[in-house]
Amino acid sequence: MVSRRTALTAAGVGIAGAAGAVAVGSAMMNDNPDPAAASPGAPVPFYGPHQAGIVTPAQDRLHFVAFDVITKDRARLVEMLREWTAAGARMTAGRDAGLLGAVGGQPEAPPDDTGEALGLPASGLTLTVGFGPTLFRDADGVDRFGIADKRPAALEDLPHFPGDALKPEISGGDICVQACANDPQVAVHAVRNLARIGFGVVSVRYSQLGFGRTSSTSRAQATPRNLMGFKDGTRNLKLEDGKLLDEQLWAHADDGAAWMAGGSYLVTRRIRMLIETWDRTSLTEQEQIFGRDKGEGAPLGGKQEFDEPDFAAKDGTGNPVIGMDAHVRLAHPAQNGDAHLLRRGYNFVDGSDGLGRLDAGLFFIAYQRDPRKQFVPVQRNLARHDVLNEYIRHTSSALWACPPGVAGEGDFWGSSLFS
């Protein structure tokens, strides 16, 4: 593993340049990550047919950021995407964001890496980029970058769901970056350096840290717990689901937007949990709301976490063992036209709300082939019927088209859209 250099000098061009030139061969393509080989510090390959950070076994920490594009100059935007890609390839390999000690090699220029990750390993860093609907046509209907006719039909704005309490200032956005890593300092460093590189082209719209993954994206990972104390994402799409991933996760060339082939659509939702209220709810009620037991995570009536829920089972009084409004029933693919999602959300605590309560919850992240057939019908079902709604508030929402992976050096994020 190439590690970050530990000396930072304004005259470090030679050394750092040499390190930056290490080639990433095809043996390290990211299309078939091997979770068994992973250690928390190891790098995740950057290049491949799909972006890393989707089927990559979910890392422990998140820094998600949404940017507004503040230039109208298409060439500048594309140039920034090229620079981001080069920096992303370096940082995910555990190297600095820049090749030089100072921008342009000038001793009096700022450093081209902010330095807080010096000495830290790659830490499984992945950077996943997505484009929001407003990049194609802004709020005033303007096609700033000449790409309005490439907007995929699947990237239409999400509908309003019952109970939505969205704040516009932390919703939407032109470009997002999902930075995941096993060390939060590494994820924060990556986002910050992309923001630094994008100065004058993009501006941070909102940013969200997540401290604990709430889903597994590989059968090699244990199912973690959300802040309601329940195992989350038991029935998640996982990287081992070969054929299902092709059907449910990756966009196809003939889906309507050829440039998205190998990409995926991302829905992000900040879900505040009213945890103080939840914590005063009885264990029995909590388990009935989820339709699972809290300790093991087994569906009610079952014994083990991965037991198939028996939705037909009745108790001694003829009532369903798993309630008609239980979360596990409402969210199950069988109730939603076989719609699956690849979820990789994170727990968050953003201080307190000024009313004596923690501002805590789940930053929901879900990838899919077509949100019109997957997230939207599932969420409509949940928003209408789920008893869990009494304990949660959706405060932020966004939809993103994540382009296919970067094929190799010279290629860049979004090349199929902008070339």
Add this chain to the structure above:
Amino acid sequence: MVSRRTALTAAGVGIAGAAGAVAVGSAMMNDNPDPAAASPGAPVPFYGPHQAGIVTPAQDRLHFVAFDVITKDRARLVEMLREWTAAGARMTAGRDAGLLGAVGGQPEAPPDDTGEALGLPASGLTLTVGFGPTLFRDADGVDRFGIADKRPAALEDLPHFPGDALKPEISGGDICVQACANDPQVAVHAVRNLARIGFGVVSVRYSQLGFGRTSSTSRAQATPRNLMGFKDGTRNLKLEDGKLLDEQLWAHADDGAAWMAGGSYLVTRRIRMLIETWDRTSLTEQEQIFGRDKGEGAPLGGKQEFDEPDFAAKDGTGNPVIGMDAHVRLAHPAQNGDAHLLRRGYNFVDGSDGLGRLDAGLFFIAYQRDPRKQFVPVQRNLARHDVLNEYIRHTSSALWACPPGVAGEGDFWGSSLFS
């Protein structure tokens, strides 16, 4: 190590009660932690003459919370402190917050642990409790709990410093808990369960997550970096500084408040960094502002991080190698009447500020024997002269009297104050 039980049942009294009864012997007292023996998942002893979480080798993650006391009933406050202590002893040992599956053993009662840390190890969790000046006499001058005459003189309100931009709603507070752990989910779980136990007695005033330690408190730890990219806390008080800790860290019985003997005074300051501005400053200027080089962390003119700064050295033109206003000079004990601090702050990113910038910085935490002789003169010096002030804003401030440690079962946080 006793691990958290993995089954949560409303009828689990017997099993969990037995686990809860495991005695913590004197061999596990926390007065002499051995960092070499520590692993990230291992427990830190809870009982001892001093509270854990002060000289304990700094863990990676922080959840700090300040509470307002909302009762005027002294007995209820003391009862809560007893319950907190019992829950703290269990959680720091890697067990649940409660002994029972449901509060009071009633199947229809809420669970007595919120569940999100089930299956996670102790993760080095420490809980450190402090009392603010307003606990002794509130903003209206009322002595709610009959302890006004026990308020230490050292606990007088911090003075206003030049450049302070404090927000009252995230400053002060009656009681604080500093939860540190190597897993943020464990730290969050601990604070949340104390808030749950304190329902009706305390209310969350503000809460701060920190993701990366910025100081070492043991010579066995490498010096980490703050979000300006520099090593921070090179000259920190450390647990190996035996005699100096006695002189500079721990309050003595004859310091003016006998109940604080073995305790320590804690200053917390949320320091927002204007990192986007900093990132456009030249490397040379950054190094002159700190008085250290960025890569190694050596004082200017020196070679290695722990080289003693040579404040008398001049360059070829007769100017001091380390500027008169360099941070390393202004903060050095030699410039501040030999005042030392034990710092154990954390980096934070709290989303963005609505102006296109990350809301990021350092949550400063410093323990000391007497802030009037330590933090106050040092900060006064920095606030007046430090060039770093152009890049930082102090947005939150508080002072706390952290009582001595909990001696063993039956004792409780604050017993010397309330008994």
